[in-house]
Amino acid sequence: MSDVDYDEYEDDETEGGNTLNVVRKQLRAEQKARKELEAQLAQFAAKERRSTIADVLKEKAASPALARFVERDVEGDVTPEAVHAWLSENGEMFGWSDPGDDLGDATQEQAQRVSQAVANARPQMPPGGNQGHLERLQSVKGDRDAEAQELRALGFRI
Numbered sequence: 001m002s003d004v005d006y007d008e009y010e011d012d013e014t015e016g017g018n019t020l021n022v023v024r025k026q027l028r029a030e031q032k033a034r035k036e037l038e039a040q041l042a043q044f045a046a047k048e049r050r051s052t053i054a055d056v057l058k059e060k061a062a063s064p065a066l067a068r069f070v071e072r073d074v075e076g077d078v079t080p081e082a083v084h085a086w087l088s089e090n091g092e093m094f095g096w097s098d099p100g101d102d103l104g105d106a107t108q109e110q111a112q113r114v115s116q117a118v119a120n121a122r123p124q125m126p127p128g129g130n131q132g133h134l135e136r137l138q139s140v141k142g143d144r145d146a147e148a149q150e151l152r153a154l155g156f157r158i
Contacts, residue, residue, distance in 0.1 A: 049078045056083040062096045069094075 053067045054072075066087075073090070074082050087096060148158050 052078045052080065053083055056080045057087075060084065060087055060096075060098070062087060062091060063094065065093055066091070066096070 037128060048148065049071065050067065053070050057064055057066055057070070059080075069090070070083055070086050071078075074086055076082075088098065151158055
């Protein structure tokens with residue numbers, strides 16, 4: 001025979017359906033809480049989506065105004081790769097171009113030459129121009145020495 005006592009369940013039904021009303025009330029409360037949580041989740045997801053788009057556009061030096069087009073066109077999860085793919089595909093229509101893609105061999109060579117020239121360049125003083133700088137440095141040093149002597153006279157250790 002079965003170990004279940006069916007009389008226990010029959011008592012609940014004979015109380016005039018009060019238990020059923022309580023369960024229905026609890027179900028409505030749970031459904032309401034679920035809807036609120038789903039709405040909150042949707043808000044957080046939208047905020048994260050906009051944040052990802054804005055971060056990638058900023059990183060790629062693209063106009064932040066493109067965000068609304070990216071958000072509309074990119075479906076599903078917005079990843080940095082998806083936003084970059086959208087920029088590569090559609091960015092030219094909005095005046096954006098990837099600086100890394102535009103550099104040809106000649107441009108890269110020119111950039112290297114400029115970098116080397118800047119690295120090898122020495123600052124040049126105009127003729128007789130360094131004399132004024134030397135005098136200023138000496139006056140500052142003299143002022144510093146005088147201040148140090150005054151502090152020592154007051155008992156400070158320097």
